[in-house]
Amino acid sequence: MSFYTGSVNTSFSSLSSSISSVATADILSNNERIPDHIFYRNLWWDKGELSEKAKWEEVTLPYVLAKGIDIEEYERRTEEFNIHGCWEWSNREVLIYELPSMPHEVCIGAITTEIIVSCVPVMRTNTEIYSFGSTRTRDSNRGKEADASFRPKKPAVTAPNGSDGNDHPWPNLVVEVAYTETLDHVEEALRYWLSPGRAHDCIIVKIDPVPQGQVPTRMRAWHYCVSAGRGTRNSPPLVTKFEFGTQDGTGAPLNILQGQPQHTISISLTCLYHDLKQPTPPTPPVQIPGNLLPDPILLDFYFVQRAITEAFDIH
Numbered sequence: 001m002s003f004y005t006g007s008v009n010t011s012f013s014s015l016s017s018s019i020s021s022v023a024t025a026d027i028l029s030n031n032e033r034i035p036d037h038i039f040y041r042n043l044w045w046d047k048g049e050l051s052e053k054a055k056w057e058e059v060t061l062p063y064v065l066a067k068g069i070d071i072e073e074y075e076r077r078t079e080e081f082n083i084h085g086c087w088e089w090s091n092r093e094v095l096i097y098e099l100p101s102m103p104h105e106v107c108i109g110a111i112t113t114e115i116i117v118s119c120v121p122v123m124r125t126n127t128e129i130y131s132f133g134s135t136r137t138r139d140s141n142r143g144k145e146a147d148a149s150f151r152p153k154k155p156a157v158t159a160p161n162g163s164d165g166n167d168h169p170w171p172n173l174v175v176e177v178a179y180t181e182t183l184d185h186v187e188e189a190l191r192y193w194l195s196p197g198r199a200h201d202c203i204i205v206k207i208d209p210v211p212q213g214q215v216p217t218r219m220r221a222w223h224y225c226v227s228a229g230r231g232t233r234n235s236p237p238l239v240t241k242f243e244f245g246t247q248d249g250t251g252a253p254l255n256i257l258q259g260q261p262q263h264t265i266s267i268s269l270t271c272l273y274h275d276l277k278q279p280t281p282p283t284p285p286v287q288i289p290g291n292l293l294p295d296p297i298l299l300d301f302y303f304v305q306r307a308i309t310e311a312f313d314i315h
Contacts, residue, residue, distance in 0.1 A: 041065070045094065048081025056099055062185055066094040071143050075136060084134040085177075089143035097181050103207050103216050103308055104179040108147045110307035111175050111203065111299070115150055118297040127152060127289040129272065132171055137163040144192055148175035149199075153277040161197055170198045172274050173267060177205045179216075194226055194236045200274045201225045201267055202236070203299075207245075207308070215312040219245035221301055223265045240265065244301040246309065258302045266296035 040054035045066045050056075065087065074089040085108070086098050098104065112131065119129040129152055134145040140160075149171035156167040163170045174193045178186045186204055193199040201224065208218040220243050228237035243249075244256050244263050256263055273288045 044081075044096075045077070048077070048083070050100065059096075061099070061180055061182060062095040062097045064093055065096050068092055069094050071138060074143055075138075078136070084145060085147050088145070089138075091141055097185050098178065099180045101179050102311060104147075104177055106308050106311045107177045107179075107205055107207060107219075107304060108175065110304040111177070111205070112148045113307075114299040114301075114303060115148075115173070115175075115297075118299065119293065121292040122289050125289070125292070126286055127273070127276070127292070135163075135171075137170070138165045139192075140165075142192060144189065146171065146174040146193065147177045149173065150272075152273050154275050155277045157197070163198075169275070172200045172272055174199045174202045175205075176202065177207070179207045179209055190224060190236050194224060200227070200271050203265060205304075213312075215246075215309055217245050217247040218249060219243065219305060219308070221265065221304075225268075225271055227268070227271055242301070244305050246305070256302050256305055258300060260302065263301045265299040265301070267299065269293060269295040269297070272297065 036053060037055040037058075040049075040051040041056075041059075042065075043049040043051055044054070069089065069092055071089050074087075074094055077083070078087060085104070086096060086100060088095050088097055115129070116131065122128050129150050132149040132151065134147060135149060136143060136145050138144070151169065151172040154169035154172075156162070157169055159167045162168040176186055176189050176193075183206055186206065190202055190204060193202045204222040204224070206220045207216045210216050220241065222241045223239045224236045225239050226237060228239050242263055243254060246254055246256075248254055269288050269290060276286060276288065278285050
């Protein structure tokens with residue numbers, strides 16, 4: 001079984017690009033002969049149908065699904081077909097960067113749970129941390145969703161610098177999980193999220209793909225935070241990285257235990273509450289809730305690994 005690494009697969013994408021933005025019915029009416037797997041790949045864009053007959057296991061990601069598409073049409077279809085965490089829009093192209101999978105979804109859910117559980121004490125207060133999930137964002141050249149995103153109540157920003165291309169604030173904490181997605185593409189996403197004036201912290205997870213039905217064994221995490229200062233060539237600032245699977249890259253076993261600092265990501269309250277919206281005077285200002293939350297909050301990746309491995313424990 002091949003796994004989806006590297007750049008665009010030109011042997012498929014060149015043909016797909018020329019037909020993806022045309023309705024399938026139009027193609028058939030013109031009696032244009034195309035390979036069956038290309039026809040079924042285009043159904044994902046045309047009708048929102050993800051077919052096994054498309055031979056997705058043979059593509060290289062990112063894969064060009066459609067060309068010549070404006071961002072409004074891209075957003076309309078992602079909304080209509082409920083596509084999240086798989087497509088993105090860049091320079092009038094729709095790209096597939098991740099294929100749906102259980103490890104990807106379970107990992108997102110487990111990290112989201114860690115964040116929400118850590119913030120339970122401020123629920124239903126004026127310092128609540130809200131989950132914005134995979135809410136769409138855009139700039140002039142790209143439309144993108146995080147796998148998960150979080151922020152408190154924040155003020156509007158100056159248009160058109162907002163996360164919606166207008167004045168909506170950006171999330172403070174963003175999570176990106178890669179399974180079939182390549183690390184090169186994740187690094188592009190990281191630069192998007194941590195560009196000046198956008199997100200404050202970004203958590204990246206890479207799960208090495210395994211054949212269908214097998215339990216993933218290698219899992220890695222990176223935490224970036226703009227407060228750590230920019231690196232060389234203005235690169236996003238890395239705070240910590242670690243392995244948290246059952247094996248490392250050499251196949252050596254790992255024993256991840258609950259509460260180990262080396263497998264925990266720390267998010268400071270100053271970062272989590274960056275640009276917290278303040279009420280209009282004379283109402284007293286809202287303070288960062290250091291009396292309710294630990295500083296920093298701790299995200300234990302023992303529980304993320306456990307969620308992924310236990311999701312496969314069905315016998």
